[in-house]
Amino acid sequence: MRFCPYAQRAHLVLNAKKVDYHTVFINLTEKPEWLVEVSPLLKVPALQVVAEKGQPSLIESLIIAEYLDEKYPQNPLLPKDALKRAQDKILLERFNGITNAFMKILLQNTGLDDFWTALDIFEQELIKRGTRFFGGDKPGFVDYMIWPWLERLPVIEYVLKDNYNFDEKRFPKVAQLITLLKEDEAVKGFYATPEQHQEFWRTRKAGNASYDLLA
Amino acid sequence: MRFCPYAQRAHLVLNAKKVDYHTVFINLTEKPEWLVEVSPLLKVPALQVVAEKGQPSLIESLIIAEYLDEKYPQNPLLPKDALKRAQDKILLERFNGITNAFMKILLQNTGLDDFWTALDIFEQELIKRGTRFFGGDKPGFVDYMIWPWLERLPVIEYVLKDNYNFDEKRFPKVAQLITLLKEDEAVKGFYATPEQHQEFWRTRKAGNASYDLLA
Numbered sequence A, B: 001m002r003f004c005p006y007a008q009r010a011h012l013v014l015n016a017k018k019v020d021y022h023t024v025f026i027n028l029t030e031k032p033e034w035l036v037e038v039s040p041l042l043k044v045p046a047l048q049v050v051a052e053k054g055q056p057s058l059i060e061s062l063i064i065a066e067y068l069d070e071k072y073p074q075n076p077l078l079p080k081d082a083l084k085r086a087q088d089k090i091l092l093e094r095f096n097g098i099t100n101a102f103m104k105i106l107l108q109n110t111g112l113d114d115f116w117t118a119l120d121i122f123e124q125e126l127i128k129r130g131t132r133f134f135g136g137d138k139p140g141f142v143d144y145m146i147w148p149w150l151e152r153l154p155v156i157e158y159v160l161k162d163n164y165n166f167d168e169k170r171f172p173k174v175a176q177l178i179t180l181l182k183e184d185e186a187v188k189g190f191y192a193t194p195e196q197h198q199e200f201w202r203t204r205k206a207g208n209a210s211y212d213l214l215a
Helices: A005-016 A061-071 A082-094 A096-108 A112-129 A141-151 A153-163 A172-181 A194-205 B005-017 B061-071 B082-094 B096-108 B112-129 B141-151 B153-163 B172-182 B194-205
Strands: A046-048 A057-059 B046-048 B057-059
Touching (some): A005 A061, A005 A141, A046 A061, A057 A061, A057 B082, A061 A141, A061 B082, A082 A112, A082 B057, A082 B061, A112 A172, A141 A172, B061 B141, B096 B141, B112 B153, B141 B172, B153 B194
Antiparallel strands (some): A046 A057
């Protein structure tokens, strides 16, 4: 599904690793019958590993991303140190505060304060790490895993209009991160503009999601 | 919290690795004020790594378990192969069907069919792997991560009484796994009897959870 933020995570890691892959975009409203064969819970993303015996499929965006990071050692994304790896994963658990608030805003037009409060944790963590990216001087695992929601801030603006109030003084590090990631090759390789995201949300909200908009 | 199945996961891995550790059991109804310092979301388990600079704390049972498995290479629990590691983690994602059904049974006296349907996946996986344990010829990561709920089957029996219908013919591999794990040293090192689990649930349900029952 071209506009699924979880599916985007898999694309970002594949791009960051410069791994060749083939994409099948699906219509998430009218799911193809074969989906159950690669994704038993009928969710996206699913990664079919065609080079392995039996062509097994993996699901769950974070599990897929970590698998790719282990399988393809070039441009390592997660830290080598076990403690730092665990801390990055805990940070991503806390990102659920943002993904939950995001859906609440889109579906119920409420929850913006919770969204910013959850984002505070990431602003503070960037300050604590003293680096431009969560990964240090280049994008790492956390950066790519959270990017899909940062790319979709314009959807919140579209939904809330004048009530949208991203504050660069409250989030200077996150604002800088967004600017930097927009120039990253892996991000640019799977990017949708604010207008495209807004148009997708408009059609989805109207009940005729434009799944083929960029596919 | 002595009776938390998620906290038990951390104990099982520490025991399986024969790592020395100190336990602080807490009252989950009246949480200690210091809890926020080691567990920002006020959940258990939290693992404070006292040997590391700043004595950082880790949360989330699966993240703690994987950290311990990476940090202490003795008796490795997760498979070495990246694909198999990912498949074990996906299996544990699917275990959410069991943990969700478990709470629904305890709180609403309903959901037993869903519980068995979710358990079917694990029975089939053991058949597919052709081994006694998910870890092969010894308990591995999946075995220890699911054990706390297998140990608590008697709580379901206590709640549902005659409606409890564990079927050894439907789950021969799981039944064998339960028998084998009960004899495992790591499991025996942090085990509560059916009667103790039932007594804890009785007091919790009555609103005066007996947190010190075994602490």
